[in-house]
Amino acid sequence: MVYFPNAKINIGLFITEKRADGFHNIESCFYPIGWSDVLEILPSDKLSFKSTGIDIPGEPSGNLCLKAYELLKKDFDIPPVSVHLHKVVPIGAGMGGGSSDGAFTIKTLNYLFELGLSLEVMENYARKLGSDCAFFIQNRPQFCFGKGDEFSEIDVNLTGEYIVLINPNIHISTIEAYSGIKPKASASDLKETLKLPIQEWKNLVHNDFEQNLFPRFPILGTIKESLYESGASFASMTGSGSTIYGIFEKEVDLRNMFDNYAVWQGFL
């Protein structure tokens, strides 16, 4: 079976509290986007993993696809599989690409071996892989809170809007990004704010990581500004960076403007 594990953006990201377990409580709207990897999982005589495309740092055993397999293998008598991941989504880019690969592996194994797991059970397995991972089980816009792995409904629909994502090849580690943060109460009620027309989000919807990372990497602020100058209704960094996105009312082509960087553009 071939699947296309897609990335996400964060629309607004408040870091509200440091928790006793060392993680942070956040409030954010997670929204799926079309930038995707390619994942093939087939039953096989022995377990194997191959990746092509963008180089993934670390050993294959640390890859979230294999971690997901091992997690399910502990509880179910599943046969070996061969996994081929073609990596397209930039790594350490705030788009949850690795988390999506892990979640899609859980969904694929569930389907392939008829494990009969409910969405809720699959989300619980995904939570063990990483904070962002459970979101990709249902893979639909959600208000995310707690570690980013608890969900409630949010009234936001960007279907028909056009998104441009710019990744300036700066790898930001999530641990490092959180370590520079002083948590504070959320600046606004995201669920209410996102009901407003998108043109009104600019001064109300913030990503708390920007304040720390923009002074360190001035290019990030420059890209965000260029997106507004090019007519974006809303622009922001996603997650812990370094990808910056702009949402436009109609189709634009900004590939020439950012030709040194990885760019993805398409309808939401």
Ligand SMILES: C[C@@](CO)(OP(=O)(O)O)[C@H](O)COP(=O)(O)OP(=O)(O)OC[C@H]1O[C@@H](n2ccc(N)nc2=O)[C@H](O)[C@@H]1O
């Ligand atoms: C910042 C966010 C926002 O959506 O996205 P990305 O930028 O990674 O896409 C997420 O919170 C990233 O989630 P994820 O990448 O799954 O993080 P994990 O693997 O669970 O944790 C990596 C490290 O980040 C820190 N961490 C993560 C999540 C959280 N709510 N609080 C934290 O403090 C911890 O130090 C943890 O050891």
Ligand SMILES: Nc1ncnc2c1ncn2[C@@H]1O[C@H](COP(=O)(O)OP(=O)(O)O)[C@@H](O)[C@H]1O
């Ligand atoms: N399938 C995978 N794809 C990308 N990174 C992975 C994968 N499995 C494990 N990782 C590890 O996760 C880290 C980054 O995860 P990623 O989801 O790309 O970042 P972010 O959470 O910032 O969007 C990398 O350091 C990488 O070693």
